[in-house]
Amino acid sequence: MSPFHEIISLLDSARIKIDHQDVTTGQVKALLESIGSGDASRSEDISVLVSPAAGELLEPMARLAKTVTLRRFGRTIQMYAPLYISNHCSNSCVYCGFNVHNKVNRRTSNREEILSEARLIKNQHISQLLLVSGECPAEVSLDLLEATARGLKGMFPSLSIEVYPMDTPDYARLYQAGIDGLAIYQETYDQNIYSMVHPAGPKRDYRYRLGAPERGAAAGFRQIGLGSLLGLNDWRVESHYLMHHAAYLMKHHWKSQISVSFPRLRPAAGGYSPEFPVSDRELVQMICAFRLMLPDAGLVLSTREPAELRDNLIGLGITKMSAGSKTAPGGYLDRLDNNIDKIDNNLNEQGQPAEGQFNVCDDRTVEEVAQSIRSKGYDTVWKDWDQGFEKQNENQGQNINKENGK
Amino acid sequence: MIKPLTIAGREIRSRLFLGTGKFSNSTVMARALEASGAEIVTVALRRVEFDNPQDDIIAHIDQKKYLLLPNTSGARDAEEAVRIARLARAASGWNWLKLEVTPEPNYLLPDPVETLKAAEILIKEGFIVLPYINADPVLAKRLQEAGCAAVMPLGSPIGSGRGIKTADQIRIIIAQATVPVVVDAGLGLPSHICQAFELGADAVLLNTAVAAAQDPVQMARSFKLAVESSLAGLESGPMSEGEAASASSPLTGFLR
Numbered sequence: 001m002s003p004f005h006e007i008i009s010l011l012d013s014a015r016i017k018i019d020h021q022d023v024t025t026g027q028v029k030a031l032l033e034s035i036g037s038g039d040a041s042r043s044e045d046i047s048v049l050v051s052p053a054a055g056e057l058l059e060p061m062a063r064l065a066k067t068v069t070l071r072r073f074g075r076t077i078q079m080y081a082p083l084y085i086s087n088h089c090s091n092s093c094v095y096c097g098f099n100v101h102n103k104v105n106r107r108t109s110n111r112e113e114i115l116s117e118a119r120l121i122k123n124q125h126i127s128q129l130l131l132v133s134g135e136c137p138a139e140v141s142l143d144l145l146e147a148t149a150r151g152l153k154g155m156f157p158s159l160s161i162e163v164y165p166m167d168t169p170d171y172a173r174l175y176q177a178g179i180d181g182l183a184i185y186q187e188t189y190d191q192n193i194y195s196m197v198h199p200a201g202p203k204r205d206y207r208y209r210l211g212a213p214e215r216g217a218a219a220g221f222r223q224i225g226l227g228s229l230l231g232l233n234d235w236r237v238e239s240h241y242l243m244h245h246a247a248y249l250m251k252h253h254w255k256s257q258i259s260v261s262f263p264r265l266r267p268a269a270g271g272y273s274p275e276f277p278v279s280d281r282e283l284v285q286m287i288c289a290f291r292l293m294l295p296d297a298g299l300v301l302s303t304r305e306p307a308e309l310r311d312n313l314i315g316l317g318i319t320k321m322s323a324g325s326k327t328a329p330g331g332y333l334d335r336l337d338n339n340i341d342k343i344d345n346n347l348n349e350q351g352q353p354a355e356g357q358f359n360v361c362d363d364r365t366v367e368e369v370a371q372s373i374r375s376k377g378y379d380t381v382w383k384d385w386d387q388g389f390e391k392q393n394e395n396q397g398q399n400i401n402k403e404n405g406k
Numbered sequence: 407m408i409k410p411l412t413i414a415g416r417e418i419r420s421r422l423f424l425g426t427g428k429f430s431n432s433t434v435m436a437r438a439l440e441a442s443g444a445e446i447v448t449v450a451l452r453r454v455e456f457d458n459p460q461d462d463i464i465a466h467i468d469q470k471k472y473l474l475l476p477n478t479s480g481a482r483d484a485e486e487a488v489r490i491a492r493l494a495r496a497a498s499g500w501n502w503l504k505l506e507v508t509p510e511p512n513y514l515l516p517d518p519v520e521t522l523k524a525a526e527i528l529i530k531e532g533f534i535v536l537p538y539i540n541a542d543p544v545l546a547k548r549l550q551e552a553g554c555a556a557v558m559p560l561g562s563p564i565g566s567g568r569g570i571k572t573a574d575q576i577r578i579i580i581a582q583a584t585v586p587v588v589v590d591a592g593l594g595l596p597s598h599i600c601q602a603f604e605l606g607a608d609a610v611l612l613n614t615a616v617a618a619a620q621d622p623v624q625m626a627r628s629f630k631l632a633v634e635s636s637l638a639g640l641e642s643g644p645m646s647e648g649e650a651a652s653a654s655s656p657l658t659g660f661l662r
Contacts, residue, residue, distance in 0.1 A: 038568060070618045072565050074428020127455070222482075250512060255482055257511035296512035377430045385452045385480055389490045 004214060004248045005207050008241060013190060016047065016240045023051035032057070035292050036064055046243040049289035050236045058285055065288040065317045068295045077373050078298070078320040078381045080128035081121050081366070082162070084329045085109055085148070087354050089134025091201035093187070095229065095265055095272040097356060098134040100201065107354040108139045109329045111147060117332040118152050124324055124366040127383040128158040130183065132327075135164035135203060142170050146177045153178035157386040160223060164202070165212035171219035176392045180385065182216035183225030184209065185261065188232040189241030197232055213245070217253030222385065224249060224256045225300065230283070231265035231274025239286055243293055250294075259298030259320065260290050266304045266359055280309060284316070291317035303362040307372070310362055314376045323369035327356035409641075411608055413586055414502075414534045414555040416473070418609070420445045422599075422633045423475065423588065425613025427453070428565075429622060432466040438616050439472065442626035443633075447472040448504050448611065451490050452480040456497045464498075475536065477504035483517070484524035491528055503528060504558070505537040514564045518545045522552065529553040538590055541572035546579045546587075557583065558611065560591035561602065565614040567594025570601050580606040596632035603636035 031048045035041055048054060054061060086108035089098040097104065109117065121129060131148065133140040140163065149159055160181030161174065171182065186209060188194050194206045203209065213224045226245055228238040246258050262283060265274040278286070283305075290299060301310055301318045303325040310321065326332050331354075362369070370380045410417045424444040429435035439447060447467055454476075455461045467474060476494050481487035487507050494500050505528065507520040516538050522545065525535050534555045539545055541559040549557055559579055561570035569592060570576065580587050586608035593599060594615045602610050612629060619625035 038566070071567060071614060074614065074617045075430035076428060255509045255511070374431065379429060379431050381453065383453055383455050386456075386490075386493075388493060389452070389481070389486050391485055391489070 001252055003211060004245060005210050007244065007248055008189065008210070011241065011244065013237055016237050017234065019047045020051045020236045023048050023053045025053045025056060028054045028057050029060075032060055032064055032292075035068070041293055043243050043247040043293070046240055046289060046293050049292055050239045050286060054289070055281070055285055058281065058288070061288045061292065062284065062316055065291040066315055068291055069315060069317055069319065072295050073319045075315070075378045076381045077314060077318070077378050078128065078384055079126060079366070079370065080130055080158075080160075080320065080322050081124075081126040082130045082132045082302075082322060082325050082327065083114065083117055083121060084327055084331060084356075085114060085131055085133040085144075086136060086140045086329050087134055087356075088136040088139040089201075090138075091135050091203040092199050093201075093203060094197045094199070095232065095274070105354050107329050108133075111144070111151060113330060113333065114148055115151055117330070118155055120332045121324075122155050125370075125382055126324070126366060127156055128160070129156045130160045130162055130181075130322070131179075132162045133164075133329075135201065137164065142166070142173065145179075146173055149174060149177035149179050153387050157383050157388075159387070160225070162225075165209050166215070168215040168219050171216045171221065175220045178387050178392075180221060180387060180390070181223030181225065182213065182221045183227075183259075183261070184212045184216070185225075185227035185229060185263065186210055186241075186245070187229040189228065189238060189245070190233045193233050213249055214253065217249060217256040221256060223259060223298075224253070225259045225261055225298075227261035227263055227300075229263055229265060230278045230286075231276055234276055235278045235282055235286055239289060243290070246294055246297060257298065258294070259300055260294070261300040261302065262287055263302060263304055266361065283309075284313070287313065287317045303360045305361055307362040307364055307369075310369075311372050311376065314373055314378055321369065321373075323362075323364065324366035325360050327360055328354045330354055331356065411586055413536070418445050418473070420630075420633070421603075421609040421637065422629055423448065423590075423609060423611040424616065424626070425611065426450075426463055426467070427613055428617035432462050434622055435463075435617070436466045438622045438626040439467070441623045441630065442616065443630040445471075445473055446475050446609075448475045448477050448613070450479045451476045451494045454494070456493070473502065474500055475502050475504045476500050477506050477538075478524075479506045479508065479514075481507050481524075482509040483507065484520040484527065487520070487524040488527050491524075491533060492531075495533070501532065502534045503536065505535050508538075516540055516560075518542060521545075522548055525549055525554055526552050536588065541575035541579060543575060543578040543582060547582060550584050554585060556586040556588050556608075558588045558590040561589050561598065562592030564591045565618075566592050567615060567618075568592050569594060569598040570605070573601070573605060576602075576605055576607070596628050599629060599632040600636040600639075603633070603640060 087098045088106050092100050159179050162183040198204050228242050249258050298320050299318050300320045302322045373380050420443045422444050423446040424442050425448045478487040478490045491503050507517045508514045509517050521537050528535050536556045537549050538558045546557045562568035588609040589602040589607045590611040593612050616622050616626045
């Protein structure tokens with residue numbers, strides 16, 4: 001089995017661009033008809049669905065995307081929330097608020113603080129938690145992540161991480177500790193742009209990051225989340241690469257569920273403005289294209305996007321949403337003044353609040369988002385797995401039996 | 407009119423089993439259950455909040471009225487399926503189990519090797535096991551030998567609504583069956599139900615066809631009618647299928 005970096009090296013970015021331009025509306029219609037009748041598509045077909053020609057047929061694409069989503073996922077939206085452990089980072093990603101050169105307040109939550117934040121999140125009914133940190137193993141070590149996972153798994157039936165790339169044995173340790181999902185976005189699959197936007201730090205290693213989903217799947221993670229940071233490169237070209245990556249993982253790591261996220265660059269500390277901004281219309285086209293190409297994949301939309309757009313995308317391909325998110329370590333703790341769990345809100349050692357990774361655009365509470373989903377005729381799914389079902393978690397932190405007393 | 411079905415010694419009044427996933431809310435689900443006339447109702451254990459006595463799904467299913475058939479969906483191997491079953495029984499006392507081992511998360515096709523392995527363990531532990539399987543007649547026999555209370559071959563992949571694409575295999579499973587055969591998965595239309603019963607199935611299981619319909623409650627009712635219609639038709643001694651039209655006035659009548 002060739003690793004994905006060998007597969008991607010065969011894809012020609014210039015050729016992909018030309019392919020998109022050459023697509024006709026007739027080709028788009030034919031493909032939509034074929035997908036509508038249940039025929040399987042090929043990875044290459046993504047070119048057709050993200051083409052400018054397909055953009056003119058967005059309405060029929062959206063209708064079909066809705067039908068396909070309904071068939072596979074029904075009228076449900078999964079809910080999750082991120083918990084930022086640390087904004088220390090040794091990378092210098094030009095687009096990110098955590099960039100090592102940005103003069104921002106930094107902090108790493110300790111284990112007690114993480115547990116306190118987790119309890120606040122859990123009290124809002126969230127059962128799927130995503131642990132996030134910058135790339136700074138000195139601050140957020142494997143040991144800390146492992147201990148955090150062990151501490152949280154009784155509280156959350158599903159735990160995922162979005163941290164820095166690791167080797168398979170390290171991922172395996174986290175899997176054993178109760179982490180069942182891995183989100184790691186390549187940011188951009190274009191090697192030249194990747195080098196430009198990651199001028200220094202360990203993240204410069206394009207290939208190591210590219211291989212992380214494979215290593216995570218090999219370690220046993222049930223969920224693998226992929227994504228491109230939209231705005232760094234031509235979204236049509238990124239879609240092509242992303243599609244191949246998803247298809248590769250589905251074929252070679254067939255026991256892991258692949259999900260795709262659509263993070264659009266948001267204003268962050270450092271003031272980076274995206275070179276390839278993606279419009280709402282283009283974002284919707286990309287989401288619909290992925291739904292049609294990957295009918296079974298989870299498609300994720302975070303609070304980076306505004307409430308109105310998120311609401312309108314319910315059922316249109318998106319199957320998983322975050323809500324009530326705080327993107328700074330300690331961010332949840334400053335919300336409840338009289339909460340006994342409150343440590344000293346999210347202040348760093350100098351007494352300043354820590355900086356978020358990006359500005360949250362949909363700042364509604366979890367319940368407000370849930371209400372909105374319900375008002376659209378969809379049900380919120382809070383729990384979709386239980387770590388206690390897995391061998392390594394037997395008799396540990398299981399959330400079964402507590403209330404029922406049997 | 408319709409003969410009751412007996413599974414593991416229990417008389418089941420409805421030949422339509424219904425799943426509880428994918429509904430827009432639990433009230434619609436409860437109304438669809440009511441309209442379907444189903445007695446056996448499946449629930450995905452991975453979605454159940456065992457630490458919440460007010461769990462939304464479970465709270466909306468009247469367990470005096472319905473027999474809960476929890477399923478192990480999401481299990482990637484026998485060990486996980488066995489663990490899910492044990493934990494659910496410990497928490498809630500449920501003994502009936504729809505065994506699903508689906509390591510591949512996209513088409514959700516069942517793993518025959520792990521399914522058999524899990525069935526053997528669970529049956530020894532006293533579970534009443536109804537395994538979801540591909541339409542494989544030999545596997546169906548092996549599972550019956552292991553002591554499964556029914557077998558549940560798929561018509562086509564879960565949620566596809568493509569109808570019964572495995573008819574020839576299902577026909578063999580039914581011909582060889584010593585336990586009830588429940589056609590599960592892929593049924594999208596009332597006509598698919600009719601086909602299942604005409605093949606000789608004892609019951610059918612549906613979920614997406616109802617939950618994803620524009621009007622799930624009315625769709626549930628239509629499936630109930632399809633079940634009744636199919637079974638009544640079969641009990642009425644249907645005419646045999648012929649190649650060509652047969653004249654109502656026989657051409658050789660003069661020979662008498």
